[in-house]
Amino acid sequence: xxxxxxxxxxxxxxxxxxxxxxxxxxxxxxxxxxxxxxxxxxxxxxxxxxxxxxxxxxxxxxxxxxxxxxxxxxxxxxxxxxxxxxxxxxxxxxxxxxxxxxxxxxxxxxxxxxxxxxxxxxxxxxxxxxxxxxxxxxxxxxxxxxxxxxxxxxxxxxxxxxxxxxxxxxxxxxxxxxxxxxxxxxxxxxxxxxxxxxxxxxxxxxxxxxxxxxxxxxxxxxxxxxxxxxxxxxxxxxxxxxxxxxxxxxxxxxxxxxxxxxxxxxxxxxxxxxxxxxxxxxxxxxxxxxxxxxxxxxxxxxxxxxxxxxxxxxxxxxxxxxxxxxxxxxxxxxxxxxxxxxxxxxxxxxxxxxxxxxxxxxxxxxxxxxxxxxxxxxxxxxxxxxxxxxxxxxxxxxxxxxxxxxxxxxxxxxxxxxxxxxxxxxxxxxxxxxxxxxxxxxxxxxxxxxx
Amino acid sequence: xxxxxxxxxxxxxxxxxxxxxxxxxxxxxxxxxxxxxxxxxxxxxxxxxxxxxxxxxxxxxxxxxxxxxxxxxxxxxxxxxxxxxxxxxxxxxxxxxxxxxxxxxxxxxxxxxxxxxxxxxxxxxxxxxxxxxxxxxxxxxxxxxxxxxxxxxxxxxxxxxxxxxxxxxxxxxxxxxxxxxxxxxxxxxxxxxxxxxxxxxxxxxxxxxxxxxxxxxxxxxxxxxxxxxxxxxxxxxxxxxxxxxxxxxxxxxxxxxxxxxxxxxxxxxxxxxxxxxxxxxxxxxxxxxxxxxxxxxxxxxxxxxxxxxxxxxxxxxxxxxxx
Numbered sequence: 001x002x003x004x005x006x007x008x009x010x011x012x013x014x015x016x017x018x019x020x021x022x023x024x025x026x027x028x029x030x031x032x033x034x035x036x037x038x039x040x041x042x043x044x045x046x047x048x049x050x051x052x053x054x055x056x057x058x059x060x061x062x063x064x065x066x067x068x069x070x071x072x073x074x075x076x077x078x079x080x081x082x083x084x085x086x087x088x089x090x091x092x093x094x095x096x097x098x099x100x101x102x103x104x105x106x107x108x109x110x111x112x113x114x115x116x117x118x119x120x121x122x123x124x125x126x127x128x129x130x131x132x133x134x135x136x137x138x139x140x141x142x143x144x145x146x147x148x149x150x151x152x153x154x155x156x157x158x159x160x161x162x163x164x165x166x167x168x169x170x171x172x173x174x175x176x177x178x179x180x181x182x183x184x185x186x187x188x189x190x191x192x193x194x195x196x197x198x199x200x201x202x203x204x205x206x207x208x209x210x211x212x213x214x215x216x217x218x219x220x221x222x223x224x225x226x227x228x229x230x231x232x233x234x235x236x237x238x239x240x241x242x243x244x245x246x247x248x249x250x251x252x253x254x255x256x257x258x259x260x261x262x263x264x265x266x267x268x269x270x271x272x273x274x275x276x277x278x279x280x281x282x283x284x285x286x287x288x289x290x291x292x293x294x295x296x297x298x299x300x301x302x303x304x305x306x307x308x309x310x311x312x313x314x315x316x317x318x319x320x321x322x323x324x325x326x327x328x329x330x331x332x333x334x335x336x337x338x339x340x341x342x343x344x345x346x347x348x349x350x351x352x353x354x355x356x357x358x359x360x361x362x363x364x365x366x367x368x369x370x371x372x373x374x375x376x377x378x379x380x381x382x383x384x385x386x387x388x389x390x391x392x393x394x395x396x397x398x399x400x401x402x403x404x405x406x407x408x409x410x411x412x413x414x415x416x417x418x419x420x421x422x423x424x425x426x427x428x429x430x431x432x433x434x435x436x437x438x439x440x441x442x443x444x445x446x447x448x449x450x451x
Numbered sequence: 452x453x454x455x456x457x458x459x460x461x462x463x464x465x466x467x468x469x470x471x472x473x474x475x476x477x478x479x480x481x482x483x484x485x486x487x488x489x490x491x492x493x494x495x496x497x498x499x500x501x502x503x504x505x506x507x508x509x510x511x512x513x514x515x516x517x518x519x520x521x522x523x524x525x526x527x528x529x530x531x532x533x534x535x536x537x538x539x540x541x542x543x544x545x546x547x548x549x550x551x552x553x554x555x556x557x558x559x560x561x562x563x564x565x566x567x568x569x570x571x572x573x574x575x576x577x578x579x580x581x582x583x584x585x586x587x588x589x590x591x592x593x594x595x596x597x598x599x600x601x602x603x604x605x606x607x608x609x610x611x612x613x614x615x616x617x618x619x620x621x622x623x624x625x626x627x628x629x630x631x632x633x634x635x636x637x638x639x640x641x642x643x644x645x646x647x648x649x650x651x652x653x654x655x656x657x658x659x660x661x662x663x664x665x666x667x668x669x670x671x672x673x674x675x676x677x678x679x680x681x682x683x684x685x686x687x688x689x690x691x692x693x694x695x696x697x698x699x700x701x702x703x704x705x706x707x708x709x710x711x712x713x714x715x716x717x718x719x720x721x722x723x724x725x726x727x728x729x730x731x732x733x734x735x736x737x738x739x740x741x742x743x744x745x746x747x748x749x750x751x752x753x754x755x756x757x758x759x760x761x762x763x764x765x766x767x768x769x770x771x772x773x774x
Contacts, residue, residue, distance in 0.1 A: 027478060036710040037682050038517040044561040063493045064525040074565035094494055210533030215576060222575040308514065319493070341535055356492050387491035398768040 001024060003083070004438050005048055009057030011066040012408050014428055015090065016056045022373040022431035028053075032069060040069050048082040054229075054434050055065050055085065059093025060384060061408035065218075067093050071223040078224035086437065087220060087337060089384045090406035090426060095214045096234040096354055217241035221418035229433055231426065232353045232381040232404055249403055249433055250447050251381040252281075254424050256288050258402055259349060263377065269347040270294050270373075274364035282351040294341025294348070296364050337367060344372035354382040355403070362396035369397040390415050457506050457540055459760050462530060464512030465522040465603055467732045470547070473749035478757060483508075485533070487526045495526050497533045508539040509582075509756050514550025515731040517692060518767045524550055524569070528576040535577030543580040543759065544573055545752060547730035548678075548706045553589040555594075570594035582755055584748065585677045585705040600765050602755055604705040604728050605633075606772045609744045611639055611703070611726060619699065622646055622670040626688040634675050643690050646672075648688050668696030678706040679727065682713040686720035698740055699723040706730050707743070712742040749772070 005026040008016025020027040029045035070087060073397040077085045084196050095306045103355070124213060200206050211234070220228065221244055229244045233239065259266050272294045273282035279295055286293040348368045353363050355378070365376045383403030385393065389413050401416065403409060404426045413421055429446060436443050462484040463471030475482050484500035511525040514520055523537035527544060535544050554565035573581065581599045586592065592599040623645040625634035631647055642768070646665025672692045679685055679702065689700040702723055707727030709717075717725055717740050725740075727733060728748045737743050746762055754773035757763050 036517070037708045038520040038710070039554070039565075040521065041554075042563055043559070048561065061493070062521075064495060066521045068521040068524060072565050072568060074567070075568040076561055078563040079557060079564060090732045205500065205502055207498055208501065210497045210529060210536060212494075212496070212529055212532065215528060215532040218575045219572055222571045250515075356490075384492050386493070389491075445683075 001049045001438060004434075005046070005051045005053045005054060006381045006434065007055045007073065007077075009055065009066060009069050011069075012056065012058040012090070013407075014408065014410075015058065015405055015430075016355070018425070018427035019056060019431045020145050020317050020427050023435060030073065040065065040072055042076055043071050044076055046079065048080050050081065050083045052438050053077045053082045053085045054088050054438075056088045056090075056279075056379060056430075059091045059095070065095050067219075071219060073233065074220070074223040074225050084226045085224055086229060086434075087225045088229045088430060088434065090231050090404075091354075091384070091431065092121050092216075092238070094216045095238060096356070118384055188398065199336045206258055213238055214241045217268065227437070229430065230428075230436070234353055246438065247433060247443050249429055250427075251406075251424075251426060251442075252285060252288070253402065253446075254426065254429070255351065255381070256285060256380050257377065258422075258424060259285070259289055263347065263349065264435055265347070267291055268390070269349050272296065272341070272343070272348050272350050272364065272368060274352050274360050275351050278352050281353060286349055292341070294339060294343055294365060297338050297340060298432075299336050299338070335365065339367055339371055340366075343368050345374055347375045348377065350376060350378040350380075350398075352378070353394075354384060354388050355380045356384045356389065358385060358392050358396075362392055362398065365397040374431045375399050377402065381402075383409060383412065385412055394420070396419075455505070460501075460503050460506045460508045460539070460652050461756075462508060462510045462534070464510065464526050464530060466515050466519070466526075467511070467513045467547075467729075469732060469734070470513065470729055470752075473729075474511060474753045474756070475746065475769055477662065477750055477753035481491070485530065487530060488514065489522070492727060495522060495529055496631065497526075497529045499533055499537055503534050504538045505540045507760050508534045508542045509545055510534070510542065511545045511547075511611060511752075513546060513731055514548045514552075515708070524572075528572055531576040532580050541579045542577055543582060543756075544578045545698050547581045547584045547728075547748065547752065548708070549583045549591065551587055552591060553562070555588050555591055567594045580759065582752065583753075583758070584728075587677055587698055592687055593679075600755060600759070602751055603764075604638060604730075604746070604751075606701050606768070606770060607615055607681070607728065607748060607751065608675070608705075608726075609637065609767065610772060611746055612637075612641060616671060616673070616701075618643055620670050622665070622667055624648065624652070624665070624667065624672045624674050624692060626676050626684050630676055633677065635674060644670075648691060650687075661687055663691050663695055665693050666695075669698055670743040672697045672698060672700045674722075676702070676704045678708055678709045679704040679725065680710055680711065680722075682709065682716050682725075685722065686716050689720055689722045693721050700725065703727075707733055707736065707745075709733075709736050709740075714743075717742055 004025060005028045006020050006025060007030050008024065010032050015028060016227060024220065033041045035041050055073050057066055059066065064215065071316065074085050074087060091178065158378045221242065225244060227244055228242065228244065231249045232251050233248050239248055263269055266289060270292050271282050271286040272277045274296050276297050283293055325347065350361055350364055352361060361378055364377065368376050376397060378398045378401045380403045384407060394416055400420055402422045404424045406426055409423045413423065433443050433446055459478065461475050461478065461481060462485045463482050465487055471482060475490045484505065485497065487493050487495055487497045490718060512523055514523065516523060528619050530546060551565040551569050554563065557564055562648065574595065579597055581597060582602065583599065584602045585604050586601050589601055593672055598616050611745055613722055618641060621643045622732040623634050623638040623643060625647045627650050628647065628688050634645050648661050648663050650661045674685060674688055687700045692700050703721055705728050708731060714736055722740045722742060724744055726744045726746060730748060733743065733745055737745065748753060750773045751768055755765055755768055
């Protein structure tokens with residue numbers, strides 16, 4: 001194809017290679033290095049003058065490094081007189097961030113790391129255990145804790161979930177400030193006040209977390225991107241943040257084909273959404289296949305309690321199968337998880353767009369097994385599996401995980417093995433969309449039929 | 452109608468907490484309750500725990516960290532954007548060491564002008580003003596459409612020299628031709644001689660051949676540069692100066708990046724000592740390198756913030772050190 005150049009960032013070289021193989025073109029050569037002071041240095045080896053340039057970079061690994069590298073690459077192509085620059089982001093960075101500290105507590109990672117062998121079938125986030133002295137002001141964690149809890153301290157106490165509904169565990173350490181930067185550096189400077197169960201500080205200001213969607217969109221446009229290709233955006237509204245065309249591809253046809261081809265008696269299976277936000281996505285698949293559908297719903301309520309409530313009592317009603325309780329001195333957050341739909345003796349297929357910490361999906365699997373499900377598949381488009389997620393999945397009730405290579409998966413394959421883990425290839429669908437966009441053909445056909 | 456009075460909100464990024472602390476102490480303010488953290492998937496997020504509505508916001512973040520420099524850039528962008536969303540009246544990025552400042556020109560085919568990109572990104576995020584220090588090339592100010600205050604470490608350097616050396620046998624040396632102007636200005640103000648080392652560079656961060664212009668025999672040489680990265684240049688320059696009969700060689704640089712094995716190189720070099728400002732965190736380097744000394748620039752930054760907030764002239768700081 002004339003004037004088509006596909007360049008790859010350092011986040012996912014193998015995907016770029018397969019895309020180029022599918023397009024039967026040579027991959028454009030880029031040497032990406034770091035200067036000794038850590039700054040990213042780029043050199044595009046071949047001319048891109050008046051060319052149609054596509055840059056493949058996934059939002060995985062060191063997200064910020066990869067994102068800045070992408071911005072520099074776009075800018076470099078632009079200053080080198082490229083005709084059009086299209087950023088291809090199979091996984092869009094910063095597409096899913098908890099919108100409030102509350103949500104961060106549950107969907108973000110409450111990950112106090114536990115020792116590897118302590119991952120349980122139940123997939124309970126590790127807790128420092130009941131032996132830590134009460135009201136200690138310092139954060140204590142176990143020896144190999146490289147991930148302090150980014151639980152945005154709800155009332156100075158961290159989030160934990162009860163192992164079984166009957167077991168009551170009180171979280172008894174408190175940290176003055178929540179510990180930031182769960183991976184890289186330096187928590188010392190973070191200067192945040194303790195908040196109560198409603199996210200309010202003493203002064204009454206409700207602490208909030210900035211949403212980065214618009215910023216990321218604007219940064220890409222500023223760098224010079226003329227067009228964007230991405231896949232299964234967490235929020236479809238994200239497209240509206242851009243003033244440039246965004247092609248949001250779907251992995252649904254891929255997932256559907258997997259179900260039809262590889263799940264025995266797929267007519268009998270139940271498609272399950274692990275949270276209410278993903279219901280639409282899951283029903284779409286269920287409709288397309290013509291099988292039944294179930295939903296797991298998580299509810300969090302803040303209620304004021306004089307004494308820590310008996311968790312056993314609150315969870316004795318039928319639909320509550322797991323309950324997470326966050327206790328603080330004056331306020332109590334009760335989170336209940338319930339299943340809507342019947343899964344007894346059925347094969348369940350959990351469908352989600354993104355698995356990050358894997359708490360949601362492993363808890364969902366546990367709940368399904370508790371409710372009598374026979375076998376649990378998890379079909380996810382973007383298997384990010386950050387932190388210890390992959391080990392958690394390994395020990396969880398999920399029988400098989402199917403994901404795509406929108407982010408590199410070979411390391412995960414080594415942990416889980418091919419019996420438990422399968423990777424679908426998205427390079428063909430991306431390659432076809434690149435071909436169609438380059439030739440000015442319609443892309444919408446890919447939405448329904450895949451490639 | 453005059454604008455209603457507002458106050459300074461000082462926000463510290465995670466790159467240089469010590470400097471943030473010093474500036475806030477100098478200003479007599481505590482840091483605002485805005486903090487950045489990172490999720491396990493390595494995305495950065497910013498929590499805002501205090502209102503910045505209609506306030507004058509200053510965000511201190513320097514470009515540093517061999518592993519984290521891009522993280523800190525994103526962190527700065529996200530904090531700026533968060534303040535913009537939170538309706539701050541004016542957002543000023545205080546970036547003592549401007550990241551990617553050396554990639555300021557298209558020196559090869561298809562080379563990115565990343566400094567320009569950084570300028571654009573900062574403005575896109577919502578930055579209304581930039582305070583920086585000793586930009587590698589002052590033309591970078593022209594990359595911005597918003598005002599940029601490029602402060603100088605020169606007054607602090609001059610004071611250090613006058614306090615620590617005898618002018619009689621002093622000579623100021625520039626380790627490369629690019630720094631000649633900076634060095635000439637300092638030599639003029641001290642009324643001493645200056646010399647120049649010309650180097651031929653083949654690859655970035657690698658130095659090949661060096662030639663000395665000027666007489667340094669029996670002199671105390673002060674090498675002055677804007678940044679010390681791998682320190683290869685400084686160490687080689689010291690060798691050349693001593694070969695040409697210099698008494699001893701001291702290096703003074705604004706930004707002590709000291710990447711990879713720079714401290715080791717300095718320890719093994721013939722440099723008598725190296726003096727840096729604290730525009731970057733140097734605490735771990737201080738432990739590794741006994742030759743290292745640090746000048747505090749927090750007062751200059753704090754005074755610039757105070758003057759900017761009150762609408763006073765900043766140019767006083769180009770020649771003076773605030774007390």
